[in-house]
Amino acid sequence: MINIKTKLPGNKSQHILKKLKRYAGCYCHVYPFIHSHKGKGCYFQDIDNNTFLDFASQIATLPLGYNHPNLLKVLKKYNSTPIKYAGSDFLVEESLNLMEELATITPKGMNADFLVNSGAEAVENCIKIATRSRPNSKFAISFEGSFHGRTTGSLSLTKSKKLYSKNYLKIPTKTLPFNDSAADELKKIIKKSSAKEVGFVILEHVQGEGGYRIASKYMVKTVRKICSHNNIPYIADEVQSGMGRTGKWWAFQNFNITPDIFSTAKALQVGAAVSSGKNFPEPGALGSTWGGGSVLDMAMGLEIIKTIKRNNLLSKNKAHGDYLTRQLAQLDIKNPRNLGLMVAFDLSSHKEQLRIAKSCFKNGLIVLPAGLNSIRLIPPYIVTKREINEAMSVIERVLKAS
Amino acid sequence: MINIKTKLPGNKSQHILKKLKRYAGCYCHVYPFIHSHKGKGCYFQDIDNNTFLDFASQIATLPLGYNHPNLLKVLKKYNSTPIKYAGSDFLVEESLNLMEELATITPKGMNADFLVNSGAEAVENCIKIATRSRPNSKFAISFEGSFHGRTTGSLSLTKSKKLYSKNYLKIPTKTLPFNDSAADELKKIIKKSSAKEVGFVILEHVQGEGGYRIASKYMVKTVRKICSHNNIPYIADEVQSGMGRTGKWWAFQNFNITPDIFSTAKALQVGAAVSSGKNFPEPGALGSTWGGGSVLDMAMGLEIIKTIKRNNLLSKNKAHGDYLTRQLAQLDIKNPRNLGLMVAFDLSSHKEQLRIAKSCFKNGLIVLPAGLNSIRLIPPYIVTKREINEAMSVIERVLKAS
Numbered sequence: 165m166i167n168i169k170t171k172l173p174g175n176k177s178q179h180i181l182k183k184l185k186r187y188a189g190c191y192c193h194v195y196p197f198i199h200s201h202k203g204k205g206c207y208f209q210d211i212d213n214n215t216f217l218d219f220a221s222q223i224a225t226l227p228l229g230y231n232h233p234n235l236l237k238v239l240k241k242y243n244s245t246p247i248k249y250a251g252s253d254f255l256v257e258e259s260l261n262l263m264e265e266l267a268t269i270t271p272k273g274m275n276a277d278f279l280v281n282s283g284a285e286a287v288e289n290c291i292k293i294a295t296r297s298r299p300n301s302k303f304a305i306s307f308e309g310s311f312h313g314r315t316t317g318s319l320s321l322t323k324s325k326k327l328y329s330k331n332y333l334k335i336p337t338k339t340l341p342f343n344d345s346a347a348d349e350l351k352k353i354i355k356k357s358s359a360k361e362v363g364f365v366i367l368e369h370v371q372g373e374g375g376y377r378i379a380s381k382y383m384v385k386t387v388r389k390i391c392s393h394n395n396i397p398y399i400a401d402e403v404q405s406g407m408g409r410t411g412k413w414w415a416f417q418n419f420n421i422t423p424d425i426f427s428t429a430k431a432l433q434v435g436a437a438v439s440s441g442k443n444f445p446e447p448g449a450l451g452s453t454w455g456g457g458s459v460l461d462m463a464m465g466l467e468i469i470k471t472i473k474r475n476n477l478l479s480k481n482k483a484h485g486d487y488l489t490r491q492l493a494q495l496d497i498k499n500p501r502n503l504g505l506m507v508a509f510d511l512s513s514h515k516e517q518l519r520i521a522k523s524c525f526k527n528g529l530i531v532l533p534a535g536l537n538s539i540r541l542i543p544p545y546i547v548t549k550r551e552i553n554e555a556m557s558v559i560e561r562v563l564k565a566s
Numbered sequence: 567m568i569n570i571k572t573k574l575p576g577n578k579s580q581h582i583l584k585k586l587k588r589y590a591g592c593y594c595h596v597y598p599f600i601h602s603h604k605g606k607g608c609y610f611q612d613i614d615n616n617t618f619l620d621f622a623s624q625i626a627t628l629p630l631g632y633n634h635p636n637l638l639k640v641l642k643k644y645n646s647t648p649i650k651y652a653g654s655d656f657l658v659e660e661s662l663n664l665m666e667e668l669a670t671i672t673p674k675g676m677n678a679d680f681l682v683n684s685g686a687e688a689v690e691n692c693i694k695i696a697t698r699s700r701p702n703s704k705f706a707i708s709f710e711g712s713f714h715g716r717t718t719g720s721l722s723l724t725k726s727k728k729l730y731s732k733n734y735l736k737i738p739t740k741t742l743p744f745n746d747s748a749a750d751e752l753k754k755i756i757k758k759s760s761a762k763e764v765g766f767v768i769l770e771h772v773q774g775e776g777g778y779r780i781a782s783k784y785m786v787k788t789v790r791k792i793c794s795h796n797n798i799p800y801i802a803d804e805v806q807s808g809m810g811r812t813g814k815w816w817a818f819q820n821f822n823i824t825p826d827i828f829s830t831a832k833a834l835q836v837g838a839a840v841s842s843g844k845n846f847p848e849p850g851a852l853g854s855t856w857g858g859g860s861v862l863d864m865a866m867g868l869e870i871i872k873t874i875k876r877n878n879l880l881s882k883n884k885a886h887g888d889y890l891t892r893q894l895a896q897l898d899i900k901n902p903r904n905l906g907l908m909v910a911f912d913l914s915s916h917k918e919q920l921r922i923a924k925s926c927f928k929n930g931l932i933v934l935p936a937g938l939n940s941i942r943l944i945p946p947y948i949v950t951k952r953e954i955n956e957a958m959s960v961i962e963r964v965l966k967a968s
C-alpha cells in the first residue's frame with residue numbers, strides 16, 4: 165500500500181538532491197526523491213522510507229517489478245568480477261543463452277541478434293544493418309511524434325520534441341504523418357527521389373515518449389506494403405513497446421506484419437538489433453565493446469523472458485491493460501486508450517498534464533508524462549487488480565482536486 | 567602462470583562457439599574461447615580450464631583485473647533488484663557518489679558530468695554539449711586514424727577503418743592529419759568556411775583502435791591554441807586513454823592542455839561526458855534511460871578510482887609501461903612506444919600482425935591488434951614485473967618462430 169510519511173522530498177532525499185545539482189550536467193528530474201533500492205513488486209521505498217506505487221516501471225525497464233524472487237536468484241549467482249566483458253571480442257556463454265531464448269519469441273526466420281548497451285544503441289545498429297547494403301541511400305524516413313533515442317542517428321529520426329535535437333548535427337531524414345495518409349506521402353517521396361535513396365523506414369507501432377499514440381492498422385499495412393514493394397527496409401522500434409508489454413511479444417504482432425529489422429531494449433535489460441542472419445553485414449561492420457558482454461544484464465533478460473512465459477504474463481498484460489482502461493473511461497479525461505499494458509489518457513493542456521503527474525507523485529503514485537498532454541500508465545507486468553484499483557483511486561482524487 | 571591444457575579452442579568452448587555462430591548477427595571473434603568468469607589478477611580461465619595471461623584487459627575495461635577483492639566487496643553489497651534504474655529521471659545515490667569522486671580527479675572547473683551507458687554514448691553526448699550552443703555549425707572535425715565509437719555521431723568522426731562506416735548515413739566531417747601540420751590544416755578550414763561553421767574538434771591524445779599513435783606535443787599545443795582563439799570547442803576522447811592508464815588520470819594531462827569537454831568510459835565501467843557545469847545545455851537537451859542509473863557499474867567505477875588512488879597505480883602504470891617498453895626495445899620489432907601503460911609495437915605487415923596476435927593466444931597470452939600493423943599491450947594496472955617478464959617471454963618466442 166502507498167504510504168507517504170514525510171513531506172516530499174523528505175529530508176534525506178533533499179540533502180542528496182541538493183548535492184546532485186552541483187555535479188549533474190543538464191540536471192533535470194521529473195520526481196524529487198532518491199530511491200532506496202528497497203521495494204517489492206509494484207511498490208518501492210525512497211530513502212526517507214516513503215512507499216510509492218510504481219506505474220512507470222523505471223520507464224518500462226522493470227517488467228517484473230522490484231526484487232522479484234526469480235531475479236534475486238540470478239543476482240545471487242554472480243559473485244565474480246568483472247560483470248561486464250568486452251563481449252564482441254571475448255565471448256561469454258550468457259550471450260548465447262539469451263540469444264537462444266530470444267529466438268523462441270521472435271518471428272520465424274528473425275533469429276539473429278546484435279547485442280548492445282541501450283535502446284539508442286539498438287536503434288543505431290538497426291540503422292546500420294539497414295543501410296549497409298544500400299550504397300545509394302541518401303536519407304532515412306521516420307514519423308512525426310516519433311522517439312527513437314538520443315544518439316545522433318536515433319535522434320535524427322526523433323521528431324517528438326524540438327528540445328531534444330535543437331542545433332545538433334543530424335543525418336538527413338524525411339517525416340511521414342502518423343496517420344492513414346502516411347502511405348501516400350511515402351509514395352510521393354519515392355516518386356520524387358527514388359526508392360534507392362531511401363535508407364529505411366522506421367516506426368514505433370505504439371509511439372512511446374511521443375504520446376502513446378497507437379498506429380492505425382491501415383497505416384501499418386499500407387506502409388509495410390510499399391516498403392516491401394520497393395525493397396525499402398522496414399524497421400520496427402520495439403524499445404519501449406516490445407518484450408510483451410502490449411500483450412504480444414512485439415507490438416508489430418498486433419498489426420499482423422513482420423518488419424525486416426527490429427530493436428529491443430528496456431524490459432530486456434540489454435539492447436538488441438534483431439533480424440534474419442542473412443541481413444547482417446560482414447564481420448567488423450558492427451561493434452560494441454560491452455555489447456554481448458554484460459553477463460548479469462543478459463542473465464536477467466533471459467530470466468525475464470522465462471518468467472513472462474511461465475507466469476502467462478502476456479495474457480495478463482492484455483487483461484490488466486483493458487481493465488485499467490475501462491476504469492479510466494469512467495473518469496473526466498480524454499481519449500483513454502491502451503494496447504495491452506501500454507495505457508494512456510489525455511488532459512486538456514500541457515500545464516494540466518504536469519499538474520496531474522506531480523499531484524499523483526505527492527499522493528504516492530508514480531506516472532509518466534508523454535507527448536504534450538498525455539499521461540502514460542505502465543505498471544510492471546505483475547500488477548494486480550487491487551493495485552490498479554489503488555492507482556485509480558489516486559488518479560480520481562487528483563483529477564477532482566483540479 | 568599461463569597454463570594451456572587443451573588444443574585451442576577446447577571442446578567445451580568449441581561447442582558453444584558453434585552455436586553462437588547461429589545466433590550472433592555480424593559474428594566476429596578475435597579469439598576462439600569462452601570465458602569462465604574465473605580468474606585472479608591478470609590471469610583468467612576459459613571454460614576448458616586453460617589459464618591465460620590477459621594483456622588486453624577486456625579492451626581496457628578491466629583496470630583492476632579479475633576478481634579484485636575491493637570489487638568483490640562492492641558486488642556483495644548489491645543484493646536487490648533492479649540493478650539498473652532509469653537514472654536520469656529516477657535518481658539514486660550511487661550517481662552522486664561517483665560524480666563527487668570524479669570531481670576529485672578531473673581538472674579544476676570541470677566537475678559536471680552526464681552519465682551514460684558506453685564510450686560511444688559518452689562521445690555522442692560530448693558532441694551534443696559542444697554543438698547545442700552553436701546554431702551555425704555545419705560540420706565536425708576529427709583526425710585521420712581516429713576511433714570514437716560505433717554510433718552514427720561517434721562513427722562519423724571515426725577514420726581508422728573503412729570497414730566500420732561504409733555506406734552508413736553520416737554527419738558532415740572534415741579530417742586533420744595526425745601530425746604537426748594539423749594546426750595549419752585547421753587554419754585553412756576556418757579560413758575557407760568560418761569558425762562558426764565548425765561544430766567542434768575532437769581527438770584522442772593517444773589514438774586507440776587506430777594504432778596507439780601518440781600525438782606530438784606541438785600538434786596538441788597548436789591545435790588547442792587555434793580552437794581557443796576561435797571559440798571552437800576542443801573535445802578530448804578519453805574513452806580508452808583515460809582513468810589513469812597513461813600514468814596521469816587523463817591522457818591530455820601529458821600534454822599540458824585542458825579540453826573544453828571530454829569523454830570517459832571503459833575503465834570507469836560507465837560512460838560520462840565531462841565539462842564545466844556552465845557548458846551543459848538546458849534540462850531535457852540530454853537524456854538516457856539507464857544513464858546515471860546502473861548502480862552496480864557506478865559503485866564499481868567509484869571503487870576503481872579509490873583503489874587507483876590508494877594503491878598508487880598511476881605511478882605504477884608509468885613505471886611498468888616504461889619497463890615493458892624497454893624490454894620490447896630489445897626485440898626485433900618496430901617502433902616500441904608507450905605513454906604509461908598504453909604500450910604498442912609495430913610489425914612489418916597486417917598479415918604478420920594477425921599471425922603474432924594469434925600465436926600469442928595459442929601460447930596463452932592475450933594481446934590486441936590495433937591499426938593495420940600494431941600490437942597493443944594493455945595489462946591491468948595491477949600487473950607486476952614478473953607478469954611482464956612472462957608476457958615478454960611469449961612475445962620473444964613467437965617472434966622468433968616467424
